[in-house]
Amino acid sequence: MRKPVLLKDSVLSDKRVGLPIAAKRAVSQHQQRKAFGLALLYLSPALLFLIAFTYIPFLRSIWLSFFITNPQGDTVRFNGINYYTRILNLDGSGRSEYLQSMLTTVYFSLLVVPLGIVFALALALLATLNVKAILFFRTIFTSSIAISVASASVIWALIYSPTTRATQWIIDLLHLNTHSLLQHSSTALFAVAFMTTWTSLGFNFIVTLAGIQAIPKDIYESARIDGASSWQSFRFITLPLLTPTLLFLMLISTIQSFQAFTQFNVLIGNEGPDSATDVFVFAIFTAFWKDNRYGFASAMSVVLFLILLALTSIQYRLLDQRVHYQ
Numbered sequence: 503m504r505k506p507v508l509l510k511d512s513v514l515s516d517k518r519v520g521l522p523i524a525a526k527r528a529v530s531q532h533q534q535r536k537a538f539g540l541a542l543l544y545l546s547p548a549l550l551f552l553i554a555f556t557y558i559p560f561l562r563s564i565w566l567s568f569f570i571t572n573p574q575g576d577t578v579r580f581n582g583i584n585y586y587t588r589i590l591n592l593d594g595s596g597r598s599e600y601l602q603s604m605l606t607t608v609y610f611s612l613l614v615v616p617l618g619i620v621f622a623l624a625l626a627l628l629a630t631l632n633v634k635a636i637l638f639f640r641t642i643f644t645s646s647i648a649i650s651v652a653s654a655s656v657i658w659a660l661i662y663s664p665t666t667r668a669t670q671w672i673i674d675l676l677h678l679n680t681h682s683l684l685q686h687s688s689t690a691l692f693a694v695a696f697m698t699t700w701t702s703l704g705f706n707f708i709v710t711l712a713g714i715q716a717i718p719k720d721i722y723e724s725a726r727i728d729g730a731s732s733w734q735s736f737r738f739i740t741l742p743l744l745t746p747t748l749l750f751l752m753l754i755s756t757i758q759s760f761q762a763f764t765q766f767n768v769l770i771g772n773e774g775p776d777s778a779t780d781v782f783v784f785a786i787f788t789a790f791w792k793d794n795r796y797g798f799a800s801a802m803s804v805v806l807f808l809i810l811l812a813l814t815s816i817q818y819r820l821l822d823q824r825v826h827y828q
C-alpha cells in the first residue's frame with residue numbers, strides 16, 4: 503500500500519524547492535544594482551557636464567525671470583510675472599515687437615522644415631539608384647554636414663554679395679529696389695531660410711537614406727511581382743514605412759529652426775530690414791548681451807522653451823497616430 507504524504511512533509515518540500523529560487527532572485531537583484539552603479543560611474547562625466555552647463559543654468563534662468571537685475575546680473579527686486587506679460591503683450595502697453603518676432607520665427611520654420619525634408623527625401627531616393635559613381639554623389643549630398651553654420655554663413659554671404667551675377671540677376675528679375683537680397687524686407691528671410699535649408703541638408707539626407715535602406719527589400723520584390731509601378735511602390739511602401747524617420751526629422755528640424763541664431767548674426771548682423779528677420783532668439787541675444795536685461799532675457803528663454811515643448815508635444819501627438827512602425 504502507498505504511503506500517504508503528510509501535509510507537513512509537503513510544506514517542507516515546497517520550502518526546500520523555494521530556497522534556490524529566492525537565492526537566484528537575490529543574486530539577480532544584486533547584479534542589477536551592481537550594473538546600475540557601474541553604468542552611473544561611466545555616465546558620471548556626461549551627467550556632471552549636463553548638470554553644470556544645462557540644468558543649473560536652466561533653473562537659474564527660471565529664477566532670474568521673476569526678478570529685476572542690475573548690470574552685474576544680481577537680483578535687485580522681485581518682478582513677478584511682469585516680464586512674461588510684457589513678452590506676450592498682455593501688459594496693455596500695445597508694443598507687440600516680441601510677439602512679432604515669434605511670428606517671424608514660426609514663418610521661418612515653415613520655410614525651412616518642409617523644404618529641408620522634401621529635398622532630403624528627393625536626394626535620398628536618387629542615392630538609392632543603381633548607377634555608376636553613386637558613392638561619389640552620396641558624398642556630395644552629405645558635404646554640407648562637414649561645414650559649420652558660421653562657415654556656411656560666410657560662404658553664403660559671398661554668394662549673396664551684389665557683385666555676384668546670379669544674385670544681381672535675381673534682384674533684376676524681382677525688380678527689387680536694393681543692391682542686396684539680404685537688405686530687402688521681402689527677400690531677406692527667404693535668403694536666410696534657403697541657406698539654412700542647405701546647411702541642414704547633409705544631416706537630413708543621411709537620416710532619410712538610412713530610413714530607406716532599413717525597409718526590407720522583399721516588400722519591394724513582392725510589390726514588383728504584383729505589378730506595382732515605381733510611383734506606387736514609393737506611395738504605398740516607402741513613404742508609409744519612412745514616416746518614423748520623417749517624424750524624427752520634423753521634430754529635430756523644428757527645434758533647430760526655432761533656435762537659429764548664427765546665420766542671422768553673420769548674414770544680417772543687426773536688426774534686419776523693416777524687422778523682417780528679427781527672430782525670437784536674436785531678440786533674446788539683444789536683451790541679454792546688448793541691453794544687459796538679464797531677467798527679461800531669462801523670461802524670453804523660458805517662453806521659448808515652453809513654445810518648443812508645446813510644439814513638440816502637439817506634433818508628436820498629431821503625427822504619431824499616422825506613423826507606421828514596422
